[in-house]
Amino acid sequence: MSTGSKETQRDTACPGAAAVYFSNPMMSDFESDWSLIHDAAFNGNVLSLQRLIAQGICVNLSTLDQVSPLHGACLQGHTNCAKLLVENGANVNSATVDGRTALTDACAGGHVTCVSLLLQHGATPQGNSPSHSPIHWAAAKGHPECIEKLVQYNADVDQHIDTLGSPLHVACSNQQLGSVRQLLQLGADVNRSASGDSPLHIAVRLSSPEMVSDLLDHGADHLLVNAEGKRPLDLTPPDSQVGRLLREVGGMTPLKQLCRLHIRKTVGKHRMGEIPDLHLPTKLIQYLLYQSEQSDVQKH
Known part of the structure; x- marks a missing residue:
């Protein structure tokens, strides 16, 4: 040498x-x-x-x-x-020349134990570069457990990147249903716009009835227009399953659904994790957390 x-x-x-x-x-x-x-x-x-x-x-x-x-x-x-x-x-916060941190890498790979270790030792939840936001990578790659861990350490579930939008936009664009559900559960803004499109517009364009259904259940506005002046229903064939879902919500929203959405909005995304600690009946807490529907699906 x-x-x-x-x-x-x-x-x-x-x-x-x-x-x-x-x-x-x-x-x-x-x-x-x-x-x-x-x-x-x-x-x-x-x-x-x-x-x-x-x-x-x-x-x-x-x-x-x-x-x-x-x-x-x-x-x-x-x-x-x-x-x-x-x-x-x-x-733990050193970044590569393109702004990637170890936390970004761990989130992209779905390595939740590494994610937890890094956060415990002071890793910055939002990352060092907009293009390498840990929560966006976790959302894009379909790692809901990493998303949950990041939010526990104060990552913003609605962190916005000009070129990508929010983590929910990224999850929808990459058809990562698990990420979509986790983000919605954690209080993500279901009607935030990115490049003119709401998450519902994206899900409709991709013809994903599961995503459309989950977004609607969490308060997605089916009447929002995008940058082209089109509603989600305008982007889908009328005889499609997605089209049928959108037409079904054209009427009045059930009162109990309106109550759930109002309570969750009042609690706010930063306190969503405190819902289980409320002095409420277990079934009501499960309803607020959308757990009753998940249980019904598992039973069938």
Whole structure:
């Protein structure tokens, strides 16, 4: 190894310090961005990772693209490696050159144990870059359990990104029904517009009766017009299942549904998790949380 490489090796003995950028000119471009500690974290090799840390290798060693070992561990869902790195001073909020944090990677992969670990150690729930918002990635990839964990740590269920809209818009666009239901359960704004379309417009365009039904149950306004001046019903063939669902809500909304929507709106999205603690009959709490309908579906 050249003298320059040895100097780089000595500089890496800095657990918890600022990121050190690693490059070996004797290697190819890809390999020069990758070190032994990255390899151990990415592959879930805890023993190798422990040995490297004991040797003084920096846990915040970054590639030229600012990828840290923690990014690699969380991308693959290796919680034990992530825990070891964090306990030895890894920066939980370090971002790659495109703004990706370890939390973003964990959410995209659906690795909820990594998500929980990072949040417990101070990871920023909203991420460091609009294009790499953790809750948007969790919504897009269909990981409702990650969405729930993020919201528990004060992530905004309606976090808006100009190019994408809210997490609910992203979940609908990617046809992730589990994400849609989780977001609605957590109080997402069902009528927020993005690029002129409401979530209901998106679901109708995709001809998804399940999404349309869930959105309507949570108060989606079927009369909202988009940027083209069209209602959701205008976007679907009249003989389709989605079209039938939309026509069925053309009449009066049942009183008990109006009451549920009003109570949930009054409670607010930031206190939605407190509904189970209200001094109300169990069946009423289940109704407010849409759990009675879920139970009926499971029975059938």
